[in-house]
Amino acid sequence: MIEFLGEVAAWFADPATWSGRDGIPVRLWEHLWISGVSLTAAIGVGLPLGLAIGHTGKGARAVVAIANIGRAVPSLGLMGLAFIVLLPLGLGVGPLPTIIALTALGIPPIVVNAYVGLREVDRDLVEAARGMGMRAGEILRRVEIPIALPVILAGVRTSAVQIVATATLAAAIGGGTLGQLIYIGFNVGDQVRIFGAALVVAALSIATEIGFATLQRAATSPGLRDRAYVPTEPAQVGRGGADSSP
Amino acid sequence: MTIGPVDVDWIVDNLDRIGGLVIEHLYLTGIAMGIGLVISAGLALLVRNRPRWYGPIIGFTGTLYAIPSLALFALLTPLTGIGTVLTAEIALVSYTLLILTRNMVEGLRAVPSEAIEAAQGMGYTATQRLLRVELPLALPIILAGVRIAAVTTIGLVTVTALIGLGGLGYLIVTIGTQRGSFGLTATLTGVVLAVGLAVIADLALQALQRALTPWSRGRMAAA
Amino acid sequence: MRTNRTFVLGAALLALVVSACSPGEDESPGASAGGGSQAADLPTLTVGSAGFWESAVVAEIYAQALEGAGFTVERQLEQGARDVTHPALVDGQIDLMPEYIGGYLAVTYGGEPTPDIEESLAALREELEADGLVAFEPTPGTDADGFAVRQETADELDLTTMSDLAEVADQLTWGVAQECAENPNCGPGLESVYGIDFASLDVETLGACSTAIAEALNASNIDVAQVCTTQPEIAGFNLVLLEDDQGLAPAQNIVPVVRQEIVDEAGDLLESTLNDVSALLTTEELTNLGAAIILNGESYQDAASQWLADNGL
Numbered sequence: 167m168i169e170f171l172g173e174v175a176a177w178f179a180d181p182a183t184w185s186g187r188d189g190i191p192v193r194l195w196e197h198l199w200i201s202g203v204s205l206t207a208a209i210g211v212g213l214p215l216g217l218a219i220g221h222t223g224k225g226a227r228a229v230v231a232i233a234n235i236g237r238a239v240p241s242l243g244l245m246g247l248a249f250i251v252l253l254p255l256g257l258g259v260g261p262l263p264t265i266i267a268l269t270a271l272g273i274p275p276i277v278v279n280a281y282v283g284l285r286e287v288d289r290d291l292v293e294a295a296r297g298m299g300m301r302a303g304e305i306l307r308r309v310e311i312p313i314a315l316p317v318i319l320a321g322v323r324t325s326a327v328q329i330v331a332t333a334t335l336a337a338a339i340g341g342g343t344l345g346q347l348i349y350i351g352f353n354v355g356d357q358v359r360i361f362g363a364a365l366v367v368a369a370l371s372i373a374t375e376i377g378f379a380t381l382q383r384a385a386t387s388p389g390l391r392d393r394a395y396v397p398t399e400p401a402q403v404g405r406g407g408a409d410s411s412p
Numbered sequence: 413m414t415i416g417p418v419d420v421d422w423i424v425d426n427l428d429r430i431g432g433l434v435i436e437h438l439y440l441t442g443i444a445m446g447i448g449l450v451i452s453a454g455l456a457l458l459v460r461n462r463p464r465w466y467g468p469i470i471g472f473t474g475t476l477y478a479i480p481s482l483a484l485f486a487l488l489t490p491l492t493g494i495g496t497v498l499t500a501e502i503a504l505v506s507y508t509l510l511i512l513t514r515n516m517v518e519g520l521r522a523v524p525s526e527a528i529e530a531a532q533g534m535g536y537t538a539t540q541r542l543l544r545v546e547l548p549l550a551l552p553i554i555l556a557g558v559r560i561a562a563v564t565t566i567g568l569v570t571v572t573a574l575i576g577l578g579g580l581g582y583l584i585v586t587i588g589t590q591r592g593s594f595g596l597t598a599t600l601t602g603v604v605l606a607v608g609l610a611v612i613a614d615l616a617l618q619a620l621q622r623a624l625t626p627w628s629r630g631r632m633a634a635a
Numbered sequence: 636m637r638t639n640r641t642f643v644l645g646a647a648l649l650a651l652v653v654s655a656c657s658p659g660e661d662e663s664p665g666a667s668a669g670g671g672s673q674a675a676d677l678p679t680l681t682v683g684s685a686g687f688w689e690s691a692v693v694a695e696i697y698a699q700a701l702e703g704a705g706f707t708v709e710r711q712l713e714q715g716a717r718d719v720t721h722p723a724l725v726d727g728q729i730d731l732m733p734e735y736i737g738g739y740l741a742v743t744y745g746g747e748p749t750p751d752i753e754e755s756l757a758a759l760r761e762e763l764e765a766d767g768l769v770a771f772e773p774t775p776g777t778d779a780d781g782f783a784v785r786q787e788t789a790d791e792l793d794l795t796t797m798s799d800l801a802e803v804a805d806q807l808t809w810g811v812a813q814e815c816a817e818n819p820n821c822g823p824g825l826e827s828v829y830g831i832d833f834a835s836l837d838v839e840t841l842g843a844c845s846t847a848i849a850e851a852l853n854a855s856n857i858d859v860a861q862v863c864t865t866q867p868e869i870a871g872f873n874l875v876l877l878e879d880d881q882g883l884a885p886a887q888n889i890v891p892v893v894r895q896e897i898v899d900e901a902g903d904l905l906e907s908t909l910n911d912v913s914a915l916l917t918t919e920e921l922t923n924l925g926a927a928i929i930l931n932g933e934s935y936q937d938a939a940s941q942w943l944a945d946n947g948l
Binding site for chain 1: 483494566588589595600606
Binding site: 188253258260337346350354 | 716718810812813814816817818834838839840841842847850851854855856857
């Protein structure tokens with residue numbers, strides 16, 4: 167075991183590991199920008215949708231359906247389908263199928279949490295705001311969202327972790343990312359590389375989880391910080407990351 | 413015969429193979445869920461006796477959960493072999509632990525104190541109390557966790573195809589994407605079956621919950 | 636009622652335990668018992684294959700031919716790559732597998748196959764003997780790694796051989812397998828045999844020898860694709876396979892590899908049946924089988940039985 171870890175250390179120390187198109191820097195950057203684009207797109211689609219449904223309270227069933235479908239569809243399947251559909255259109259090579267699949271994957275947690283977060287805002291507060299003459303947009307902006315923020319951010323965090331984690335699988339459809347290093351490792355049976363690359367991926371995922379958790383905590387106003395979640399409805403929990411703080 | 417882009421003849425011709433892959437998929441899922449339940453139950457009981465362990469346990473299982481499946485398979489490989497069922501199962505079990513343990517603990521904690529006091533008043537031993545009072549009342553939350561874990565695991569088993577195991581991931585990636593646009597039938601079949609399995613598991617567990625907790629039928633409609 | 640609930644809970648747990656104790660690890664995607672006439676003195680064989688269509692259909696052809704000769708055959712097709720199939724063969728979980736001379740020698744035994752069939756086969760047989768395995772006669776057909784371009788590209792740049800391609804290599808986008816940089820038949824081979832600086836090429840990674848890479852080539856996402864020479868898509872998409880004029884690819888004829896024990900038990904019938912089949916598997920036949928399976932969506936069983944019927948076996 168010690169011997170093996172030594173080999174892994176040697177792999178990290180080897181300059182070849184850090185150079186070239188299958189080196190860590192190239193693939194890491196690819197992993198990050200693909201994840202970033204997908205997360206941004208997921209927020210762009212999911213947040214307005216979730217806020218709209220949450221504010222009006224209509225379409226709850228749609229939300230539950232979205233959440234359940236989002237969890238039931240295997241991410242590898244989404245990537246495979248995107249790849250196959252885009253291939254004859256000349257768009258299957260490169261990051262596009264991966265980005266589309268990751269965006270689709272990232273939308274459910276954001277929609278669901280935006281919806282749940284808004285629904286949990288005390289109705290009296292909303293009524294009071296309405297009584298003060300605020301319009302819907304103002305209520306949303308000045309009352310609902312600030313209160314729902316921790317939950318909304320938990321959704322973004324879940325989505326981000328899920329996207330960063332799933333991006334690893336892109337290698338299976340030729341989409342690269344850090345998963346490429348692991349994938350090649352398995353294909354050639356290089357256990358040292360498999361392990362080393364996996365460490366990098368794991369570190370990135372954990373860093374993403376912690377990073378967004380910190381962001382979530384920082385952006386939550388102190389009075390709302392201690393809310394713990396008990397997921398009784400499956401709709402509330404996404405695939406990545408815990409959104410209850412013990 | 414094709415229905416839209418789907419080559420139904422191919423599906424019919426390869427029914428054997430597809431069936432075998434579904435069974436393999438269920439088998440991998442079943443083992444993970446079975447072992448996961450046992451370990452989580454143990455962890456939940458541990459937390460019951462030593463509440464201070466809850467934080468670290470959630471932290472540890474949560475960290476495991478954040479690691480992408482392919483990476484976790486890879487990390488286990490030097491220990492348990494490339495593409496072995498053991499490697500896959502250790503990882504799959506790990507992914508169930510966070511949800512199952514958390515829901516078991518929270519479920520038990522959510523049991524109303526009056527019920528516990530009543531049980532104590534009736535002279536139940538701790539074990540009797542756990543089995544006859546706390547567990548049944550905690551069941552809705554626990555089963556909600558089991559449902560999530562089951563659906564998640566079914567999805568994760570597809571990834572095992574990348575390390576050489578079978579299951580529906582084989583249909584989706586190994587057969588499907590290799591055949592380019594000719595693989596649409598295979599991939600679509602794999603995805604539909606995976607979703608189908610997840611839906612069936614979810615519904616079956618919901619039915620189980622209703623059967624086991626008849627008093628909660630009206631109240632916990634969404635759970 | 637308490638008893639009802641307990642019963643349901645017990646039943647559920649039982650179901651869970653039963654599902655966890657279901658068939659052992661050897662349960663494979665394609666396992667099924669073979670039919671065929673009973674011959675008490677002929678051993679039962681398990682035929683295996685690697686995880687791609689060509690290996691599977693050749694294995695199925697062998698299997699059906701053997702059944703026709705009176706053997707009882709079980710199949711474990713599509714078991715994955717050599718890291719799974721080779722140990723399975725050595726351990727006896729499978730008894731017969733179609734293998735490629737060059738690939739087997741290089742990947743599993745670390746040998747150095749050459750384009751010379753006799754030489755490579757002899758070297759392979761030597762290695763196999765140590766593992767208690769035997770290789771019968773090779774097929775005339777081969778399936779090697781090759782590189783293909785679109786017809787227009789070939790016309791425009793006047794390409795017929797790999798040497799021609801080497802001259803314009805850096806002007807084109809290459810589609811290769813993920814592990815090309817480490818596969819002696821790919822990256823390093825291109826460098827040492829054709830002088831192509833692989834590291835500086837514009838590269839996209841896709842599954843080599845797949846329909847996907849052929850489609851990507853066809854859609855002009857890439858200009859050169861790493862293909863397998865029997866890929867039906869080459870003809871299907873009107874692609875041009877470049878001639879390996881400097882001999883980069885090793886001999887990749889298919890040989891049936893059998894466990895020595897089974898050979899001893901089965902006698903000459905096994906060898907002659909397999910050799911008769913192999914002799915008719917030309918590169919063209921292999922490609923046609925590929926077309927049937929991939930482009931027409933036939934199953935391995937159907938394609939195999941059709942082929943055997945067409946060839947009077």
